[in-house]
Amino acid sequence: MMEGDGPRSHARHLFETLDAMSCEEFRARTELADLALMNQGITFTVYSDDKGLEKPFPVDLVPRIIPAHEWSHIERGLEQRVRAINLFLHDVYHRQDILNDGVVPRELILGAPNFRPSFVGADVPGDLYVHICGSDLIRDDKGEYLVLEDNARTPSGVSYMLENRLILTRVFPNLFRDYAVRPINGYASTLLANLRSLAPVGRDEPNVVLLTPGVFNSAYFEHAFLAQQMGIELVEGRDLFVEHGFVYVKTTKGPQRVDVIYRRIDDDFLDPSEFRRESVLGVAGLVEAYRRGNVALANGIGTGVVDDKAVYPYVPAMIRYYLQQEPILAQVPTYMGWRSDDLTYMLEHPSDLVFKATNESGGYGMLMGPQASAGEIDLYLQQVRANPRGYIAQPLISLSQMPCFVEDHFEGRHVDLRPFVLCGRDRVTIMPGGLTRVALRRGSYVVNSSQGGGSKDTWVLAGDRNGGIGC
Amino acid sequence: MLSRHADAAFWIGRYVERAEATARMIDVHYHFGLESPYVGRVLKWESILAIADEVERYSKMYGEANERNILQFFAFDARNPNSISSCLRLARENGRSIRDQISSEMWESLNRTYLEFQRWNVEVVLDQTPFEFFSWVKDASHLFQGITSRTLMLSEAREFHDAGRYLERADQTARILDVKYHDLLPRFTEDTAIPAPPDPSLPDPASVGGPVDTHGWTAVLKSVGAFEAFRKTYRRTVTPERVTEFLILNPQFPASVRYSVGRVDGALRRISGNRELSPGNAAERAVGRLYNDLNYTDAAEIIAGGLHEFLESVEVRCTEIGDAIYECYLRY
Numbered sequence: 001m002m003e004g005d006g007p008r009s010h011a012r013h014l015f016e017t018l019d020a021m022s023c024e025e026f027r028a029r030t031e032l033a034d035l036a037l038m039n040q041g042i043t044f045t046v047y048s049d050d051k052g053l054e055k056p057f058p059v060d061l062v063p064r065i066i067p068a069h070e071w072s073h074i075e076r077g078l079e080q081r082v083r084a085i086n087l088f089l090h091d092v093y094h095r096q097d098i099l100n101d102g103v104v105p106r107e108l109i110l111g112a113p114n115f116r117p118s119f120v121g122a123d124v125p126g127d128l129y130v131h132i133c134g135s136d137l138i139r140d141d142k143g144e145y146l147v148l149e150d151n152a153r154t155p156s157g158v159s160y161m162l163e164n165r166l167i168l169t170r171v172f173p174n175l176f177r178d179y180a181v182r183p184i185n186g187y188a189s190t191l192l193a194n195l196r197s198l199a200p201v202g203r204d205e206p207n208v209v210l211l212t213p214g215v216f217n218s219a220y221f222e223h224a225f226l227a228q229q230m231g232i233e234l235v236e237g238r239d240l241f242v243e244h245g246f247v248y249v250k251t252t253k254g255p256q257r258v259d260v261i262y263r264r265i266d267d268d269f270l271d272p273s274e275f276r277r278e279s280v281l282g283v284a285g286l287v288e289a290y291r292r293g294n295v296a297l298a299n300g301i302g303t304g305v306v307d308d309k310a311v312y313p314y315v316p317a318m319i320r321y322y323l324q325q326e327p328i329l330a331q332v333p334t335y336m337g338w339r340s341d342d343l344t345y346m347l348e349h350p351s352d353l354v355f356k357a358t359n360e361s362g363g364y365g366m367l368m369g370p371q372a373s374a375g376e377i378d379l380y381l382q383q384v385r386a387n388p389r390g391y392i393a394q395p396l397i398s399l400s401q402m403p404c405f406v407e408d409h410f411e412g413r414h415v416d417l418r419p420f421v422l423c424g425r426d427r428v429t430i431m432p433g434g435l436t437r438v439a440l441r442r443g444s445y446v447v448n449s450s451q452g453g454g455s456k457d458t459w460v461l462a463g464d465r466n467g468g469i470g471c
Numbered sequence: 472m473l474s475r476h477a478d479a480a481f482w483i484g485r486y487v488e489r490a491e492a493t494a495r496m497i498d499v500h501y502h503f504g505l506e507s508p509y510v511g512r513v514l515k516w517e518s519i520l521a522i523a524d525e526v527e528r529y530s531k532m533y534g535e536a537n538e539r540n541i542l543q544f545f546a547f548d549a550r551n552p553n554s555i556s557s558c559l560r561l562a563r564e565n566g567r568s569i570r571d572q573i574s575s576e577m578w579e580s581l582n583r584t585y586l587e588f589q590r591w592n593v594e595v596v597l598d599q600t601p602f603e604f605f606s607w608v609k610d611a612s613h614l615f616q617g618i619t620s621r622t623l624m625l626s627e628a629r630e631f632h633d634a635g636r637y638l639e640r641a642d643q644t645a646r647i648l649d650v651k652y653h654d655l656l657p658r659f660t661e662d663t664a665i666p667a668p669p670d671p672s673l674p675d676p677a678s679v680g681g682p683v684d685t686h687g688w689t690a691v692l693k694s695v696g697a698f699e700a701f702r703k704t705y706r707r708t709v710t711p712e713r714v715t716e717f718l719i720l721n722p723q724f725p726a727s728v729r730y731s732v733g734r735v736d737g738a739l740r741r742i743s744g745n746r747e748l749s750p751g752n753a754a755e756r757a758v759g760r761l762y763n764d765l766n767y768t769d770a771a772e773i774i775a776g777g778l779h780e781f782l783e784s785v786e787v788r789c790t791e792i793g794d795a796i797y798e799c800y801l802r803y
Contacts, residue, residue, distance in 0.1 A: 038582075038586065039579045039582060039583050040575070040582070041567060041578065041579075054586075214568075215564065224567075224570045227571040228570070228571040228575075233473055233476075234569075234571045234572075236475065238475070238803060239473050239474070239475050239803060249473060250473065250474045250475075250803045252472050252477045252627060252631075252742065252800040253472075
């Protein structure tokens with residue numbers, strides 16, 4: 001938000017408003033927001049003693065503001081990216097042209113843990129694999145947005161985007177009047193319409209359900225929230241069963257057929273007869289019903305191959321290959337452990353790089369080279385040498401900082417941005433905004449909620465200045 | 472509606488009602504004890520254990536029955552699945568598992584009640600006034616019921632919730648009456664002889680119509696919030712027959728067994744849409760049968776046949792109704 005000595009122009013009014021507010025007043029509003037979160041059960045549990053202590057998910061009340069021209073660039077870039085991703089998935093599960101042409105190494109895809117060979121040749125509605133994508137963006141020191149990673153399996157966080165907005169409208173109604181903030185409340189309707197359009201032919205009033213692992217899942221709040229917003233049933237694996245290739249839900253009026261499942265369970269746990277046998281979260285026979293086209297899944301099976309950290313470096317190549325376009329959004333340069341030149345560089349410059357294990361997520365399996373001790377680096381590089389295919393490295397991008405309220409004053413904290421992309425049969429919809437995640441620890445770059453991250457409301461303005469229409 | 476969702480709605484109704492009934496029961500017992508010098512001999516903490524069918528579990532965990540232990544066991548002990556603490560926790564967990572089915576206000580109420588409950592423990596209750604604690608539990612239950620009545624659609628979820636709530640209420644009222652009856656009419660049982668009063672010049676406190684008797688039956692009425700309603704209905708002294716009639720058979724008192732069973736019957740009929748006289752499934756049969764028995768009997772007949780036997784059969788039949796509802800709708 002700050003540029004040189006002062007806030008960027010679109011943020012000046014916000015800055016002045018906050019400046020005029022006393023510390024006590026701001027803290028009181030923060031407590032109000034926390035209490036609202038506690039009462040709604042939007043919490044996570046900290047296990048300090050035998051009794052788990054519940055805390056609200058930290059929301060920083062200072063909104064992030066994105067002017068219209070920046071947003072339209074992001075929007076076009078994400079749409080291009082997700083189109084390429086869907087074309088890529090259709091390709092690798094059918095003709096595999098991109099592998100045959102040597103654009104993406106064949107062994108990288110076929111050996112990826114989330115590639116599902118049993119789905120090669122299977123058709124999905126509208127050839128869409130990814131219906132909901134959450135791509136993480138960062139803004140570098142030159143002000144350019146870069147894609148850090150794509151979440152093409154079961155991205156979460158959209159409920160926090162929606163809840164943060166609700167809280168901000170309650171806490172700072174005046175600021176909304178002063179800024180023309182674009183609304184984001186169409187998310188659930190668009191998602192529902194997209195899900196309904198996936199129903200098997202002839203099912204005019206499709207039964208759409210949301211499949212959750214259950215109340216103990218850390219994203220359960222979001223699952224319940226979305227089901228409620230869409231007015232669809234929130235089901236667990238034990239509510240469903242498969243008979244003669246059709247999926248049914250057990251109701252008080254007997255079994256009812258299910259047509260579309262928005263699943264928030266990873267492939268591995270979806271169907272014990274197909275993937276992990278020990279999974280008790282899934283439904284035996286579900287995958288076969290999907291393969292036969294009797295039920296639709298969103299996202300489809302096997303999409304994890306594209307959000308593999310090892311596949312990420314090839315997304316720009318996919319965009320060029322399928323769309324014959326240059327990528328609109330840049331991404332972070334990436335060294336790949338399976339390329340010998342890259343590996344040499346990685347091993348020689350560890351303290352300039354951020355290392356990531358390709359099969360980990362949520363901020364785990366990382367090494368922050370610039371901040372790590374010599375001992376930590378040595379230990380980590382041993383693992384890299386033992387399994388170069390399992391690691392990538394990227395230069396440390398100095399993430400942009402945003403002011404956050406810390407205890408009794410404002411301090412800069414690193415942020416990223418996760419917009420949510422919805423792919424329908426005919427169009428791509430991106431809610432103007434997204435979840436701005438904050439690394440709450442001073443100097444930290446890790447924004448994941450499991451690692452001490454918080455979030456902010458994200459305001460996309462209708463215009464470029466204060467955003468007022470006609471401004 | 473999903474069977475699992477219906478099951479959760481049913482149990483939210485039961486658990487909130489059970490928390491309230493438990494608070495009422497201990498509250499009245501506690502305050503009754505303060506006012507009566509005879510109570511130690513007549514109304515025992517053990518009878519509370521008997522109402523709740525908890526004698527065995529309690530004696531394994533605590534041994535002696537005293538005020539502090541009883542309070543800990545019934546209000547706070549997480550190892551007791553029927554403690555107020557457990558009921559509020561389970562109601563909240565069930566609420567969480569169907570938060571998309573119930574109104575946000577209902578979920579927030581269950582969640583807040585659970586969170587606010589955490590500020591209480593035995594020491595706090597005994598240091599402050601137990602009255603405040605019991606009132607808090609009752610108020611929380613009433614608030615939740617009010618919110619439910621105002622915000623939940625007249626849907627299957629609501630019918631299952633009501634079925635759970637009223638089945639629990641019928642069962643709890645029968646239990647309270649059963650055990651107090653056992654306590655208050657020791658003459659009628661052979662194994663609990665009451666010792667003579669220390670001063671022979673005083674009237675036998677436990678004689679029918681004596682001070683303990685009236686005081687005891689009044690306590691029974693108060694424990695289910697029925698004292699004022701009773702007075703308005705009868706305008707006469709409290710006798711065991713009248714209390715029995717009122718708590719079992721009164722068609723207008725919201726905690727009588729008859730009224731509560733009637734509400735379960737109504738909820739099940741709305742769920743199935745069955746308007747015929749004859750039942751449509753095993754659950755309707757079980758509840759309809761009990762409701763008809765209650766509609767077509769009277770207090771004299773019940774007492775002639777043995778009040779304890781009658782109440783025990785009501786408790787057994789409530790369990791059967793619960794089982795039948797499970798088999799017909801909730802199994803998943």
